[in-house]
Amino acid sequence: MSDQLPTILGLDFDGVICDGMLEYFQSSKRAYQKIWNQDTNQNLEELAQSFYKLRPVIEIGWEMPILIRALVLGITETDILQNWTNVAQNIISLEKLNPKEITETLDQVRDDWIHNDLEGWLHLHQFYPGVIDKIGQVLKSSTKLYIITTKEGRFVKQLLQQQGLDLSESSIFGKEVKRPKYETLRHVLDINSETPNHVWFVEDLLKPLKLVQQASDLQGVKLFLADWGYNTPQIRESIQNDATIKLLSLKQFTQEFSHWP
Template sequence: MMENSPSILALDFDGVICDGLIEYFQVAWRAYSGVWHAENKIPPDGLAETFYPLRAVIETGWEMPVLIKALIEGISEEQIYQEWHNISKQILEKDNLKSQDIAKELDSIRDEWINNDLDGWLSLNRFYPGTIEKIRSIASSSVELYIITTKEGRFVKQLLQRWGVELNSELIFGKEVKRPKYEIIRELIKKHNISPGNVWFVEDRLKTLQVVKKLPDLQDVKLFLASWGYNTASEREAAKNDERIKLISLAQFVQDSFAW
């Protein structure tokens, strides 16, 4: 193994490996239409284009239909960027909804779509240039590769299989594990009996990296913010000015780790 390589490379999926913006919007719109009983089943012109950059505020899948609800109600993009947590909470309370129910609706729509039109569903998810080749390269090296994501692990597995990448289920930690990403990183360190400094974690959500950064036992984990993922200009600027978090480009990511 190269000196400047990790023992464990932990990767987020959406926003690091896979660009699912088109699928996100299509599934979110269907879920929104079902939950709020939309009369018009066709999304308004321009809604998807407004939704795409705002994906950066989403932490878990159930928020996506709520984001569409917020946009339909005329809440401004600026408000959403600044106050999304409160806005999403208020929408749920106003309509007496639970996040778990919306999540179930979202997953149910995905399952039905996959069962009825797998090729159509898969075609809406696109891998960032070079990421599939990077995954193959890591998987065949001495580096232990793990995917840690808030997406359902079974969806991740299906998408990778589509492109000929077979990862064992134990290497994919999806939403179903119901544990924070930092806890999973701790478990991997313990499992492999390595020091935290031998773990590299690539994520597109700055807040997730900041949580890891604050934990004393994980202070040596190397943290990377994926600049091509679902984050904002201000978050990327914050990463540039953070000694612990390194902003990495897609061009760097797909190269050998010495280029990071």
Template sequence: MNAARILALDFDGVICDGMAEYWQTAWRTYTQVWQLDRLEPSPGVAEKFRELRPLIEVGWEMPVLIRALTLGISTERMQSSWQRIRDRILADGRLSGVKVSQQLDAVRDSWIAQDPGSWLGLHQFYPGVIDLLKDLPNRKIQAVIITTKESRFVTQLLAEQGVELASEFVWGKELKRSKTDSLKQILDRGTKKPPTVWFVEDRLSTLAKIATQPELEAVKLYLAEWGYNTPAERESALGQSRIQTLSLADLPTLGGTPKKAAASKSETSDTVDLVS
């Protein structure tokens, strides 16, 4: 990767809002993993799932979250100790994250093969993001997608929107590499001058972990306010010096405001300078 300026983006909650697809895929996977006959969830489960989606770091956790909800575990308990609850549910079912992940991907693959139109239709891209991805080459900025989703799903969704990214710029969970390590790899090019890197992510815990890494001090970190996070997390981010909150309207200003979207000095005098 030889780009001098790189905009690294998470996919779910930053580029694409796939909440409707997440729910449907997670529910189908849940009924298969726990071998249930019922085809419809209990009232309120879908709404609670959406509310607690910010807890999820990796996709395979979604069916486990549904399991926790059907077991009656409270929202408060899950918010305070989700990982412990998640691991207990796996242990009780003699399951592993790998097994649930494989089942989840199989459900998606089967759905895409049988009815690609309905699967694609459940994904909504955030306003302006696709136009931004198409415009980045004109601004000499390379986009890199760093996600816990399988790359093949990301590539298919972007292609449907007319965005063609080479596989070397879509880093999915199949690489088995943390986002921290992915950013280190971007910086470690063996050259004297590393690239300028902006990273936009909607999980505060991920950004906080990256912020502790001295090797990544040069990476500019942004919490996507429009993504899967809570008001409390956005408020917490304001107190962390390495992390800036970012609105969807300000996303295109990373790397310099495009001329067509440039605002007057008076309109931007009180905003955060996002240009390197």
């Protein structure tokens, strides 16, 4: 049981608040077809299940069309799981691709989809059970809430508005801020004149948590790995003996802070 409640709660979006797996694949597929237009006859839908299984390797949005490319090229799921960084960089280098341009293509696909079929786009996002209610409770409390994500902030705001949550733009730090999450946490501390031991941060990817853990000025931030998000049993097992990164279940997340690990 936690003996101190947070004055600031930082939440990742994808894999913590929202399960956008269906949208990830469909948007990535559309972006793929624009980038590799010579392959539009390929039945990419056959790759969906592998894409879902491999989603935990993705850290930044531009990697999603690259993941589809890796599957098209016949790279095995095992190689992707064990060596994703090298696999992605090799594809980028060999095919002379630019991650920034891939990002722009993916964002444009989403913007066009939202403009032409907002209902269809929103329908592909599922919010984890109880999470919206929990966020609503936090917003009514003394704890300040911040969304810290690599997703475009405008997409996050749109999705939350559909759920009746109208967060201010100053509460959402998306991909557009162009800085790693530990730097965003540092910024949140600064603007609130807060100390790290009053801040809790929930993320479903281990790497961002490790980077916070390694920042000397962020020692004291309580770190939680969401076990319902885009991670693997091996990743969850790896923090069993970690003193500062705690595994958090969805049931615990939706309860009072005093019931969190």
